[in-house]
Ligand code: ATP
């Protein structure tokens with residue numbers, strides 16, 4: 001039987017509805033009343049007030065499939081089989097209702113009974129000292145003790161993989177479930193096991209026992225209620241169920257990947273460098289499409305800048321694949337088609353999404369080729385002078401005049417063994433900010449109009465807020 005991504009989402013939500021959970025729509029990627037986060041990065045993030053008891057949830061058991069963005073994983077995208085900047089997180093939550101026993105038992109029931117996964121491919125991990133979780137896994141679920149891995153705190157940093165927290169807010173020890181994808185995905189090292197960085201033992205699900213409130217600085221207080229927060233990556237689950245190599249091979253992602261290949265005239269799995277670009281674009285077009293559908297507009301600050309960087313990075317990789325002209329809006333059509341089942345708002349906002357993408361890409365298209373040529377000249381100068389570091393002023397010129405985000409310049413240089421003087425860049429940016437404030441109408445070097453190079457002014461937000469108002473806490 002074939003399990004499509006959209007079907008797996010439905011199966012999960014239905015399973016937890018059958019366990020008394022209220023199914024809620026995904027919240028917007030834009031956090032509400034939460035300054036600790038730029039973008040929603042986990043299913044629990046929009047639910048924080050329910051964990052702390054600050055707000056009363058519509059029900060004490062809730063299940064969602066939440067849109068997530070993790071730019072922290074951007075370096076891995078296209079390189080590992082399992083990391084995306086945009087992914088969907090399946091979750092079941094208890095706000096002071098059930099706790100460890102039910103959460104663990106139900107996650108196992110879903111994976112082994114509903115989906116029929118082989119028990120001996122599944123490996124739970126627990127927080128080092130959590131004997132309670134250990135006993136539930138061994139005595140109640142019946143997993144042999146030797147299949148359970150305890151993760152301890154790093155004595156130096158105090159950090160632990162199995163103590164889940166993201167920014168400030170509700171957090172706690174957790175118990176993950178790993179799936180053994182088999183030796184062919186392993187790194188081949190003799191000590192390859194659960195927790196290894198390679199793609200063999202893939203973390204699919206995290207059960208967090210949310211009982212603390214973190215202040216974001218290492219301080220914790222016990223919450224008045226014990227909660228459950230779980231998160232399972234839908235794309236990773238699809239990898240397991242469809243028995244494919246990576247998240248870029250599951251049904252919905254493959255449709256996008258194939259379209260990238262069509263538009264570029266490239267074949268997948270012919271050239272390793274091309275493959276990285278193909279996968280990167282496949283991921284980045286999803287993030288961009290979903291971010292725009294939640295009302296985020298490309299800009300030079302905050303969320304808007306995250307979006308701009310992602311679009312421009314994809315645009316550059318499109319160039320590397322030999323795509324002439326703009327292509328992102330065309331690709332977004334495939335994203336919308338593949339995901340409108342779970343996110344009907346994509347179809348509703350289709351025209352808007354395509355327009356924003358086309359505009360942003362056109363802006364960048366006007367300058368990318370010149371910028372790349374200038375950067376090449378700069379590289380030649382560096383080689384001639386024996387320097388390995390691009391000056392802050394030069395990096396800023398590329399940013400300000402040609403619209404190259406610093407990390408894009410840095411990625412291009414990195415491929416050739418160069419770096420950027422980041423402090424110098426920030427200084428140049430600061431100088432520009434001060435003059436921009438004094439004199440609104442900065443004309444740039446190329447004499448292009450100011451909209452091509454948005455003014456850098458953190459007090460101005462170009463975010464469109466109409467759509468995410470519609471998104472808040474809409475229950476099904
Ligand atoms: P990893 O260790 O693999 O980076 P994580 O421990 O950071 O994952 P959690 O914060 O525990 O992830 O998130 C819960 C689940 O979300 C993970 O078990 C995984 O299935 C999924 N997930 C996390 N990050 C990503 C990502 N970048 N792309 C796709 N799925 C992800």
Ligand code: MG
Pocket residue numbers: none
């Ligand atoms: Mg991670």
Ligand code: MG
Pocket residue numbers: 161203
């Ligand atoms: Mg992990």
Ligand code: MG
Pocket residue numbers: 176203206
């Ligand atoms: Mg985890």
